[in-house]
Amino acid sequence: MKVILYDLDRTYDELIETRCDRALAADGKYTPCQGCFGCWTKHPAECKMKDTLQQVCRVIGQANELVIVTKNLYGGYSADIKNVLDRSIGTSTPFSTYRGRQMHHTLRYGRHDLWKVIVYGEITEAEKETFRLLAQRNAVNDGFARSEVLFLEDLRALEGAL
Amino acid sequence: MKTVFINCSPKKSFCASAYFLFLQRLFVGGQKVMEKLRTPADYDRILKELSDAQAVVFGIPLYVDSIPSHVLRFLEKMEAYCREKDLHFSVYCIANNGFIEGKQNEPLMQGFEHFCARAGLAWGGGVGIGGGVMLNVTRILFLVDVGLLVLNTLLSVVNTGDLFPKNAWISFGENAALLLYFNLGVLVYLARMGGSIRKGTFTGKRYTRILIPSFVFILFADIFFIIISLFEGGLFRGWLSKKAPTEAGRI
Numbered sequence: 001m002k003v004i005l006y007d008l009d010r011t012y013d014e015l016i017e018t019r020c021d022r023a024l025a026a027d028g029k030y031t032p033c034q035g036c037f038g039c040w041t042k043h044p045a046e047c048k049m050k051d052t053l054q055q056v057c058r059v060i061g062q063a064n065e066l067v068i069v070t071k072n073l074y075g076g077y078s079a080d081i082k083n084v085l086d087r088s089i090g091t092s093t094p095f096s097t098y099r100g101r102q103m104h105h106t107l108r109y110g111r112h113d114l115w116k117v118i119v120y121g122e123i124t125e126a127e128k129e130t131f132r133l134l135a136q137r138n139a140v141n142d143g144f145a146r147s148e149v150l151f152l153e154d155l156r157a158l159e160g161a162l
Numbered sequence: 163m164k165t166v167f168i169n170c171s172p173k174k175s176f177c178a179s180a181y182f183l184f185l186q187r188l189f190v191g192g193q194k195v196m197e198k199l200r201t202p203a204d205y206d207r208i209l210k211e212l213s214d215a216q217a218v219v220f221g222i223p224l225y226v227d228s229i230p231s232h233v234l235r236f237l238e239k240m241e242a243y244c245r246e247k248d249l250h251f252s253v254y255c256i257a258n259n260g261f262i263e264g265k266q267n268e269p270l271m272q273g274f275e276h277f278c279a280r281a282g283l284a285w286g287g288g289v290g291i292g293g294g295v296m297l298n299v300t301r302i303l304f305l306v307d308v309g310l311l312v313l314n315t316l317l318s319v320v321n322t323g324d325l326f327p328k329n330a331w332i333s334f335g336e337n338a339a340l341l342l343y344f345n346l347g348v349l350v351y352l353a354r355m356g357g358s359i360r361k362g363t364f365t366g367k368r369y370t371r372i373l374i375p376s377f378v379f380i381l382f383a384d385i386f387f388i389i390i391s392l393f394e395g396g397l398f399r400g401w402l403s404k405k406a407p408t409e410a411g412r413i
Contacts, residue, residue, distance in 0.1 A: 032232040033225060034172050041387060042394040045405040058407040074276040076228045076269070079238065083231035093402050094387035096261075096380045103261040103376060109404050124279075130272040137227040137269055 003063035004162070007070055007080045012158070019162040020067070022059055026080040030087070039090035045108060047087055057090030061109035066144070067162065071121040075130030091142060100140040107143040115144040118161050120152045163192035165359060166215045168208060170199045170222040170233045178294035179221035181301055182256045185349065186219060189356025199236055208236075209243045217252045217286065217359050220274070223294070224259035224266065229273045241281040252286040252362050253278050254355060258294025262379045264369035265290065271367050286358060287365040289351045293372030293379060297348060300341045300372075307337045344372050 004020040006012065007027075016023045030051040038048045039057065047054045060066060071078040077085065092105035117135045119128075132149050139147035150161050167187060171177035187194055195215075197208045212218060222233060229237070243249075255274045257267035267290030278285035291297065314330035342349075347370030358365035372379065391397040 032172060032230065035177075035223060035225075035230075036173075037387075037390070038394070038396075041391040041396045042399075044396050044399055044401050044403070055407045058405050061404070062406070073234060074229070074237070074273045074280065076234075076273050079231045079234040082226070082228070082234055085226045086231050089226065094384075094391065095402075096383050102263050102266065103380060108402065124276070126272075126279075127276050130269060130276065133272070134228055134269040137266070141227055 001062050002065040002067065003059060004067045004069065005060075005081060005084060006068070007078045008155075015159060016069075016162070022063075024056065024059065024084065026078075026084050028080040028083065030083060032083055033086035033089075037094070040092075040094040044093075045090040047090070049087075053084060053087040056084060057088040057108075060088045061091040064112050065114045065116065066112070067116045067118065069118045069120070069158070069162075072119050072123040072127060072131070075123075075127035076134055077117075085138075099143070102140075104141055110143070112142070112144045113146070115139040115142065115147045117147070117149045118152060118158065119149065120155050120158075123151060163217070163360070164195065164215045165190050165192060165217045165219060166195045166197060166208075166211050167219045167221065168197045168199050170220055170230065172200050172230070172232060174200075176298070177223070178258050178291075178298035179223055179256070181298045182258060182289075182291065182294070182348065182352070183219065183221035185345075186221070186256060186352050186356060186359075189353050190217075190219075190359050192216075192360075199233065201232070202235070205236060205239050209240065212240070212243070212249060212251070213247060215251050216362060217254065219254045219256065219359065220288075221256045222258075222270070224257055224270055227266070228269045237277050237281075241277065244281045244283055248282075250282060250284060252284040252359070254286040254359055254365065255288030256291065256352070256355075257288060258291040258297075260293075260295045260383075262292045262371050262376045264292035264371045266292065267369065268367075284362075285364070286362075287355070287367050289348070289355055290367065290369040291348055291371065292369070293374075296379065296382065297345060297372050300344055304338065304341050307334055307341070310334070344374065347371060347373055 002020045003022045005024040030053045070081040095106045135147040135149045167183045171179040257270045275285045311334040318324045318327035351368045355365045
């Protein structure tokens with residue numbers, strides 16, 4: 001399953017929806033993660049906060065290919081995108097293991113293929129390096145076989161990048 | 163000299179970030195202001211404190227390999243505020259994560275460095291800590307250790323009149339030394355960073371962890387989550403199962 005998570009305005013909805021099996025619009029109309037671990041220990045794979053992200057980990061967990069379209073913010077995801085990712089740690093279980101020679105959580109939904117990030121907005125070379133590192137770390141953490149980062153100077157190139 | 167310490171944990175109490183900021187304050191002199199960043203309601207109060215600060219220390223948990231979203235939203239406001247007020251204080255960061263490797267905080271540290279560059283602030287560096295949750299628990303274990311010493315002393319006074327029971331003090335000393343050892347890497351690096359904060363200089367990026375073998379750490383972490391899941395009931399609600407979404411439509 002291909003999932004696209006994006007923070008673009010609604011004029012891009014149609015384009016995005018034709019390019020994936022499931023579109024997740026990060027519109028910021030939800031609350032941040034409270035760090036309670038309840039999605040592991042109390043109500044597995046479900047957040048205690050009853051908003052649009054309550055079961056988002058179940059969608060992302062089933063993605064074989066996850067594409068994230070995000071504005072650059074300090075060499076990382078925009079706050080709206082990061083909010084969704086923070087609320088999706090139920091894709092893993094509370095058990096720990098070694099992956100990529102470091103400690104990580106075991107995967108609730110098994111291994112995935114591609115963690116792809118499409119970055120738009122003004123960005124420095126140093127921030128690009130951080131973004132590549134971050135995507136690589138995310139891929140290992142969430143059990144994706146590979147990561148890819150594209151930087152768009154113009155959003156008109158988005159259609160070809162999806 | 164005024165230093166503002168910002169606890170960025172969204173938890174209301176007993177968070178690892180508060181523990182590490184407490185330790186950091188021991189190594190910093192001058193005026194020390196503690197702030198808590200949980201919601202947008204905290205923004206104005208914190209920003210006001212920054213106008214005459216010489217240094218700001220963020221205590222922050224690692225979320226999905228980088229800066230938590232509620233902190234990103236604040237940093238965007240802080241960037242605009244610092245530019246508008248032409249502020250140029252030094253920014254330091256104490257990042258902690260639940261995994262044992264402190265190095266996993268690297269993307270977060272780089273994010274703070276880029277934030278400082280865009281806000282016109284001086285990046286002072288930071289300390290990345292692995293095993294933050296477990297280190298936070300050591301402070302509770304220390305209090306339990308103190309409680310046992312007091313209890314044994316009281317029993318000794320009642321039974322024998324001895325105010326300094328030797329065995330109780332030896333046991334307390336051994337336990338306290340072990341807890342101190344677990345925290346040793348953190349204490350050394352926070353002490354070094356304290357010197358840099360006082361001088362307003364760059365401290366570099368340092369990574370440390372709770373000083374126990376990682377396989378032991380993983381074993382304790384697994385036991386911890388089994389016990390918590392047992393009490394909270396998750397163990398009986400499809401604890402490890404691949405649950406499908408029950409809600410239709412897009413988010």
